[in-house]
Amino acid sequence: MYRGNHLITMPNYPTHLIACHECDLLQREIDLPLGGEAHCPRCGAMLYRSSPGTLDNTLAFALAAALLLVIANAYPILGIDIQGNTNATHLFGAVRYLWNHEMHLLSVLVGVTTMIIPALEIAMMLYLLLPLRLSIVPAGTPFILRTLHSIKPWGMIEVFMLGILVSLVKLKDDAAIIPGVALWSFGGLTLMLAAVASSFNPRDVWHKIGTESGREQQHE
Ligand SMILES: [Zn+2]
CATH class of the missing domain: 1.20.900 (Dbl Homology Domain; Chain A)
Structure with a gap:
């Protein structure tokens, strides 16, 4: 969670989950190789890329x-x-x-x-x-x-x-x-x-x- 100039770590907060902006499917975020892209397995939308x-x-x-x-x-x-x-x-x-x-x-x-x-x-x-x-x-x-x-x-x-x-x-x-x-x-x-x-x-x-x-x- 972000407040002012500091990040506040919240206990039990799922920091490595990401929701697809197209179909809302919740999925686990993974590390990508340089230039790699992560796509949603359900709708194929690009979730994020490593750049x-x-x-x-x-x-x-x-x-x-x-x-x-x-x-x-x-x-x-x-x-x-x-x-x-x-x-x-x-x-x-x-x-x-x-x-x-x-x-x-x-x-x-x-x-x-x-x-x-x-x-x-x-x-x-x-x-x-x-x-x-x-x-x-x-x-x-x-x-x-x-x-x-x-x-x-x-x-x-x-x-x-x-x-x-x-x-x-x-x-x-x-x-x-x-x-x-x-x-x-x-x-x-x-x-x-x-x-x-x-x-x-x-x-x-x-x-x-x-x-x-x-x-x-x-x-x-
Ligand atoms: Zn999706």
């Missing part, structure tokens, strides 16, 4: 995503050249434009799903993984993991990217489109967030915390 460097990979993807998010918000997404008049816009400028033109709900949706949620997701990932990299257990880990899980469906950078691409195709006959630095950054950010999602597994976090707590208890 010691996974947290480091996730941290690297999250750091790259943080950098790309800053660039994506600091530079124009695209410019439109109509008869010599160039107009470039940032993501925040687009959100403000929607708000000022009475499209409040759409403005909030775009702002939340493309700026706030991805920023929160990346910030929480770094808050978890940077201290763990330095063998420090961050405070509030269970809350952060639960929040990450619940906000995940609301990050919609990929939908936003698709929307931009569709608009580009539709506008290309009427105006000269100048792709901005932020557009490429959004493309990279979409890939990095997908990489974070596929490499991150909360089980690795708990495993790492268990290892660190074990070390602390040995030193006491």
Whole structure:
């Protein structure tokens, strides 16, 4: 059981049992060879895999995503050249434009799903993984993991990217489109967030915390 920065060992607690996330079958956890995977015998779902460097990979993807998010918000997404008049816009400028033109709900949706949620997701990932990299257990880990899980469906950078691409195709006959630095950054950010999602597994976090707590208890 985890409370604050310390693991509390509970007597008679079945520490080596794992429930399948697909069919709920309870089974005993076994040690795996490097790169090995454990699958549920009933439904075949992958239960866990042995990949010691996974947290480091996730941290690297999250750091790259943080950098790309800053660039994506600091530079124009695209410019439109109509008869010599160039107009470039940032993501925040687009959100403000929607708000000022009475499209409040759409403005909030775009702002939340493309700026706030991805920023929160990346910030929480770094808050978890940077201290763990330095063998420090961050405070509030269970809350952060639960929040990450619940906000995940609301990050919609990929939908936003698709929307931009569709608009580009539709506008290309009427105006000269100048792709901005932020557009490429959004493309990279979409890939990095997908990489974070596929490499991150909360089980690795708990495993790492268990290892660190074990070390602390040995030193006491
Ligand atoms: Zn199963």
